[in-house]
Amino acid sequence: MKVLQVAAEVFPLVKTGGLADVVGALPQALAAVGADVRLLLPGLPAILAGIETPSLVCELGPMFGAGRVRLLRGMLAPALPVYVVDAPYLYDRPGNPYLAADGAEWADNLQRFALLGWVAAHVAAGELDPGWQPDVLHAHDWHAALACAYVAARPVRSVATVFTVHNLAFHGLFSPTDFFLLGLPSRFMAPSALEFHGQFSFIKAGLKFASRITTVSPTYAQEIRTPELGSGLDGVIRARGNHVSGILNGVDPEVWSPASDAQIAAHFSAADLGGKAQCKAALQQALGLTVDAGAPLFTIVSRLTSQKGLDLVLDALPDLLHQGAQFAVQGSGDAVLEHAFRQAMAQHPGRVAVRLGYDENFAHQMIAGADAMLVPSRFEPCGLTQLYALRYGTVPVVRRVGGLADTVVDASDDHLRQDRATGFVFGPATADALGRAMQRAVVAFRQPTLWQQLMRRGMAQNFSWEPVAQQYLALYHEAVVTL
Known part of the structure; x- marks a missing residue:
């Protein structure tokens, strides 16, 4: 052919x-x-x-x-x-x-x-x-x-x-x-x-x-x-x-692999997650965030547009930070969104970080070092960020739409019992729905055994x-x- x-x-x-x-x-x-x-x-x-x-x-x-x-x-x-x-x-x-x-x-x-x-x-x-x-x-x-x-x-x-x-x-x-x-x-x-x-x-x-x-x-x-x-x-x-x-x-396994990625601070795998903590600490330091292993770190790597649901993130961000989480975003796009994220960083130093523009190498560090990856899109034809996140043991929080619905299994009680869960999925395109999904993620993060189950199940997915x-x-x- x-x-x-x-x-x-x-x-x-x-x-x-x-x-x-x-x-x-x-x-x-x-x-x-x-x-x-x-x-x-x-x-x-x-x-x-x-x-x-x-x-x-x-x-x-x-x-x-x-x-x-x-x-x-x-x-x-x-x-x-x-x-x-x-x-x-x-x-x-x-x-x-x-x-x-x-x-x-x-x-x-x-x-x-x-x-x-x-x-x-x-x-x-x-x-x-x-x-x-x-x-x-x-x-x-x-x-x-x-x-x-x-x-x-x-x-x-x-x-x-x-x-x-x-x-x-x-x-x-x-x-x-x-x-x-x-x-x-x-x-x-x-x-x-x-x-x-x-x-x-x-x-x-x-x-x-x-x-x-x-x-x-x-x-x-x-x-x-x-x-x-x-x-x-x-x-x-x-x-x-x-x-x-x-x-x-x-996903190209030669480009996206935590076991061999030259862009990240330490290598790791589903069998040995130790390097993940080093990647998180290195990312927090690079972004000017407080280096704190106990703070769940949520990240976004995306074009900054309404399609990607980033206005929902801004609305839900205060509650997320109130739960002790950190947040970082890399991307560029809508000037209003860029300004709003910069304001959030100024209001929450050490808790919120913003990198405007796109840096392919640093995107690897963002994905490898985060605990959770936000993809709250209003529509998403496929989405690759959540696939990369799964490869790196970074738990996706996504809206039930397009390719996000096809690739992330919600951490419901049934899916957790069946060891099928890989992330947190929400329905309506509202800040409240996103906020509830992020709160579920924070609660799960506080349970190391459960969180590692989610990480390993995500890393086991085959998207070759x-x-x-x-x-x-x-x-x-x-x-x-x-x-």
């Missing part, structure tokens, strides 16, 4: 969230189970710098506003072939893949990601690199979704397409006056295709035209069929019926990529057979 994976970011070269982790791990996992996988990425500066032995595949000339476009091929360590769209006018700029340094979207994002989709479709057709043609084109999120429309626009469809929704909240919406820039037939600017409430939507290209659609957890695949979480596209998704499914993300890759392979075969 030959598979072309298409995305805008990849760990460790460019990362804004969980998408990069998935794109960094899934192709490698697919290759490990026998697939012939290649990855297609935009030529962002960090990607061009990180690809080994790049060589020219073809010159594409001027297109999508760029005077010169080339397709390169190289290797992403350890052994993944990668195509890179080299278009300096569109990609050689500071900021992240989608936003300028001031937080504003790049004005030419339409052209930047239309080019990515156009190249993907033509690689998939065997036209740009005749020596290799995939059976399946797998596009990730709205940035790559237009590839599915370009494939569908061809008179003869020669490749199956799979589209993965990592977060339906981001559509990739653009003005209808710019539709001509895509080079698609005019019939695609219709409600039955890309049109969306007077604009056109990149993500709708994947939802309408992909052979199969996946989300990154089974529960999220059901939630996006509803008006509450369908972001206005629930009708489109329901219409696809059983062509929409959920496959839970995995191998079974995930097998599920994707089965889906690819299904899509190819029904092409």
Whole structure:
């Protein structure tokens, strides 16, 4: 099975969230189970710098506003072939893949990601690199979704397409006056295709035209069929019926392992938890918190947005601190949330710590050193933070939604008796519900035998990529057979 994976970011070269982790791990996992996988990425500066032995595949000339476009091929360590769209006018700029340094979207994002989709479709057709043609084109999120429309626009469809929704909240919406820039037939600017409430939507290209659609957890695949979480596209998704499914993300054990992680203060395992206390003390010291083994330390590593339920945390924080707990957050995002967390730190020195911005290495220290990890999201397609937390014996406190519901087993009396519990799960998106879950966690923390039971059961969970890759392979075969 030959598979072309298409995305805008990849760990460790460019990362804004969980998408990069998935794109960094899934192709490698697919290759490990026998697939012939290649990855297609935009030529962002960090990607061009990180690809080994790049060589020219073809010159594409001027297109999508760029005077010169080339397709390169190289290797992403350890052994993944990668195509890179080299278009300096569109990609050689500071900021992240989608936003300028001031937080504003790049004005030419339409052209930047239309080019990515156009190249993907033509690689998939065997036209740009005749020596290799995939059976399946797998596009990730709205940035790559237009590839599915370009494939569908061809008179003869020669490749199956799979589209993965990592977060339906981001559509990739653009003005209808710019539709001509895509080079698609005019019939695609219709409600039955890309049109969306007077604009056109990149993500709708994947939802309408992909052979199969996946989300990154089974529960999220059901939630996006509803008006509450369908972001206005629930009708489109329901219409696809059983062509929409959920496959839970995995965790790369080479990157996330407390027994070998070079970023943390001490190594530990489920059999020997001793190093966990050293990691906690080192984290407290690094954050300026009072070094106190007896204070339960709750942490968050997240984008600071309303989606992540962080306003609920702020409302519930005084009660948590009153119970003798400590709290730390790392992330950036909404200016109001950033300011509110800074105020909380100023009001509670030694008890609350805030690190604005994202530091991948320190995220490992936050996860390894915490006692509990908060993920109180209003919606969460999969969530990787709680999976990393489980690996490190850090007990998750999560809302019963999306992938959080699929991966954390609540510490109810029954689940504790059955030794199935791995964390604390709450329902309503309210500060009261979150507060009660955190209080349960504090009470459990005061019982060392019970807390270690939760830690060890969480560390025993298997979220490896191998079974995930097998599920994707089965889906690819299904899509190819029904092409």
